[in-house]
Amino acid sequence: MMYRNILAIAAINGLLATILGAYGAHGLKAELSDTLWSAYRTANQYHFYHTLALLALAAFASVRPWPKLAWVAWGWQIGIVLFSGSIYALALGAPSWMGPVTPLGGLTLMCAWGLLFQQALAKKDV
Template sequence: MPASIFLLIAALSGLIAVALGAFGAHGLKGYLAPYLMDVYQTGVQYQFYHTLALLVVAVLALREPGRALSVAGWSFTLGIVLFSGSLYLLALSGTHWLGAVTPIGGLAFLVGWAALAYSAIQLSRKLNDAD
């Protein structure tokens, strides 16, 4: 079940990232100060990176579902919402307190990568035991 959910989230996140990237490149050019444009683009980049990570989690979960992969998938999802979402809102609204949310999203990304690493170690041990 989580594999199909993560695949759907990754697909939707990729769609949204492309749309927001295009909107930023074409619709916001000239409207945002260069600093805020950089903030916006950082949100798009990190959303793309972690959308791809979420896609990897979904594919791995099809083969070897497990708790660590679920933690990774939900952490990447939360990180996309909090990290990238707060940067989009900060850039578009200029509301600087939103910058306090961004590190929480970054922490979620770190948890996701750690959980993915743990899952890789578990899978490696399982494959070695099978030999």
């Protein structure tokens, strides 16, 4: 059952990443400076990368339901919101105090990848 939740999270992220990518390309590109457009694209790329990772995790969880895979999925989801979300917001004119949120999101993404690595090397399924 865990894989269905992860799949649902991936589906929502895929939808949002597609909408935000299309909105950026067709509605924002002409309005943003080159620097802000580059930041927006980076946010969208990482959003998509981690959406694809969530899809792969859902597929893996359907075959091998390790309990800590849910932690990996939530780490990626929180990381997407903090990392990509803060960059999207900054590109759209959010206050500069949101800037420090971005590295927290990146750290969250890295921790989730590290947990996946740790689980892959675990001697037994936990």
